[in-house]
Amino acid sequence: MSRAHDEKPDPRPPTAPAPGSAGVRNLSKRFGAVQALSDVTLDFPAGRVTALMGENGAGKSTLLKILTGDHRPTAGSVLVDGAPVQLASPTDAHRAGIRIIPQEPEIIPHVSVAENVYVGALPRAAGRRLDRAELRRRITADLVRLGFDKVLDPDLLGSELTPAQRQLVEIMRALTGEAKVIAFDEPTSSLSEHEVDALFALIRRLRADGVAVVYVSHRMQEIFQLADRIAVLRDGALAGIQDAAATSEGDLVRLMVGRDLSSMFSRPHVATDRLVLDVRGLTTDDVRDIDLRIHAGEVVGLAGLIGAGRSELALALAGDLPVHSGTVTLDGRPLPTGRPGAVIRAGLGLAPEERKAQALFLHRSIRDNTSTVVLERLRRFRFVKRAAERDLAQQYTDRLRVRTPSIEHEVRKLSGGNQQKVVLARWLARKPKVLILDEPTRGIDVGAKAEIYRIIADLAAEGVAILVISSELPEVLGLADRIVVMQNGRITGELDRADATEEAVLSLAMADDIAPATPGAAA
Numbered sequence: 472m473s474r475a476h477d478e479k480p481d482p483r484p485p486t487a488p489a490p491g492s493a494g495v496r497n498l499s500k501r502f503g504a505v506q507a508l509s510d511v512t513l514d515f516p517a518g519r520v521t522a523l524m525g526e527n528g529a530g531k532s533t534l535l536k537i538l539t540g541d542h543r544p545t546a547g548s549v550l551v552d553g554a555p556v557q558l559a560s561p562t563d564a565h566r567a568g569i570r571i572i573p574q575e576p577e578i579i580p581h582v583s584v585a586e587n588v589y590v591g592a593l594p595r596a597a598g599r600r601l602d603r604a605e606l607r608r609r610i611t612a613d614l615v616r617l618g619f620d621k622v623l624d625p626d627l628l629g630s631e632l633t634p635a636q637r638q639l640v641e642i643m644r645a646l647t648g649e650a651k652v653i654a655f656d657e658p659t660s661s662l663s664e665h666e667v668d669a670l671f672a673l674i675r676r677l678r679a680d681g682v683a684v685v686y687v688s689h690r691m692q693e694i695f696q697l698a699d700r701i702a703v704l705r706d707g708a709l710a711g712i713q714d715a716a717a718t719s720e721g722d723l724v725r726l727m728v729g730r731d732l733s734s735m736f737s738r739p740h741v742a743t744d745r746l747v748l749d750v751r752g753l754t755t756d757d758v759r760d761i762d763l764r765i766h767a768g769e770v771v772g773l774a775g776l777i778g779a780g781r782s783e784l785a786l787a788l789a790g791d792l793p794v795h796s797g798t799v800t801l802d803g804r805p806l807p808t809g810r811p812g813a814v815i816r817a818g819l820g821l822a823p824e825e826r827k828a829q830a831l832f833l834h835r836s837i838r839d840n841t842s843t844v845v846l847e848r849l850r851r852f853r854f855v856k857r858a859a860e861r862d863l864a865q866q867y868t869d870r871l872r873v874r875t876p877s878i879e880h881e882v883r884k885l886s887g888g889n890q891q892k893v894v895l896a897r898w899l900a901r902k903p904k905v906l907i908l909d910e911p912t913r914g915i916d917v918g919a920k921a922e923i924y925r926i927i928a929d930l931a932a933e934g935v936a937i938l939v940i941s942s943e944l945p946e947v948l949g950l951a952d953r954i955v956v957m958q959n960g961r962i963t964g965e966l967d968r969a970d971a972t973e974e975a976v977l978s979l980a981m982a983d984d985i986a987p988a989t990p991g992a993a994a
């Protein structure tokens with residue numbers, strides 16, 4: 472466990488020092504029947520990183536949205552510098568020195584980085600024209616001040632930015648004016664390792680400058696690298712606050728979930744010799760000469776750095792990206808590549824990485840969303856077996872611990888992580904012959920993670936051939952019978968579970984070059 476205090480202090484102040492602490496007192500928030508927060512009292516001390524953890528739907532985003540003035544609390548107050556502040560709008564929150572770096576940065580596509588950063592406060596010359604010289608001077612100085620000058624070109628358009636660069640723009644926006652509290656909402660989910668390091672260095676500088684940092688994440692490793700204290704929410708209430716140096720992963724899991732999950736990965740290994748998916752020489756715009764075989768009951772892990780081509784391979788197999796050459800057979804029959812519907816009917820399912828955008832009907836219920844791809848199986852005598860559909864949705868909603876009043880609840884009203892669970896439920900319930908899971912536990916809490924691992928084990932035991940793409944190495948190492956590693960669109964090696972270590976996987980993932988220098992190359 473590396474403690475952040477060992478870091479060398481950086482002499483450049485990213486923002487003016489901000490004395491005093493912030494916090495919330497007796498905060499409650501109710502959405503109809505759902506009590507999202509109940510009576511939470513929590514301090515965010517200046518110059519410390521307070522991590523906020525909890526299962527999906529525990530209330531983390533709701534707390535942040537109250538801090539930004541997007542939601543009004545049902546009861547309780549927000550304090551800045553020890554005094555209550557009225558936050559009726561995001562402008563009030565900004566004025567009070569509160570900033571949030573959202574999960575999905577809001578970037579204006581057709582204007583430059585510089586204009587995106589100072590939007591709302593652009594320098595004006597005579598006649599209200601944009602003062603381009605002043606804009607250039609300001610952005611250049613700020614990029615250097617924050618150490619972003621090597622990674623962010625101020626002339627790029629919003630639409631040209633990688634996920635990491637979009638996030639840097641949000642951070643620069645946040646640091647205009649005096650920031651007292653800066654909250655990061657799962658900031659690393661689309662960043663490469665190299666970018667994560669840069670982000671952590673910045674967060675440590677903010678802390679050294681006396682900013683109260685709030686850090687929301689499901690990733691234990693990050694929390695222990697960064698946080699001074701860890702607050703755990705459970706069902707909307709504060710379950711505990713731990714000193715990071717004096718707690719353990721097991722303690723936090725028990726606080727979050729109320730049970731021990733130490734044997735998360737244990738499962739019988741049931742791979743057979745029956746070949747189900749056979750990929751030979753597959754070449755697309757993004758991947759080359761891919762040879763991959765998956766047998767019934769086998770779980771193959773696909774590892775690699777961001778940009779290695781793993782998701783593109785998955786999308787090509789699912790029929791969503793064109794294939795230039797090579798063959799794919801499923802159970803000995805050619806897979807109709809390039810035709811997503813036909814691929815599903817042939818028995819291959821992909822739970823994609825960008826679940827919300829690609830896969831959910833936000834205005835429909837959990838039941839509708841879970842059953843969309845299983846309808847053929849449930850449709851008998853020309854009508855959908857309503858009871859069967861309801862049972863299936865209920866079963867997976869329970870197993871994945873989706874926090875919802877009922878399966879008739881609209882998906883858009885669920886927390887982000889619970890929406891992810893609904894998409895996963897749909898594919899897990901379908902039980903295809905080949906199941907590809909792309910980052911199945913991203914944004915998902917530890918209790919549901921354990922359940923997803925159990926469902927993967929059950930499906931393998933039933934003979935499903937499974938490919939798991941994950942950037943979390945412990946997950947790949949824990950789940951897979953065999954690990955295939957990709958780099959720059961090619962397979963660079965394969966490891967049996969017995970030989971697979973983090974070091975061995977990483978050395979194959981970086982076989983003949985180092986991590987890409989461009990931040991956030993396509994995932």
Ligand SMILES: Nc1ncnc2c1ncn2[C@@H]1O[C@H](COP(=O)(O)OP(=O)(O)OP(=O)(O)O)[C@@H](O)[C@H]1O
Nearest residue numbers: 502507527528529530531532533885886887888889
């Ligand atoms: N606008 C809304 N309308 C109705 N219910 C909501 C709304 N926003 C949040 N909720 C509910 O409030 C509860 C808390 O949600 P919140 O988004 O704060 O969880 P979270 O801890 O951030 O979860 P995650 O880890 O999944 O992001 C959930 O049960 C959610 O369904």
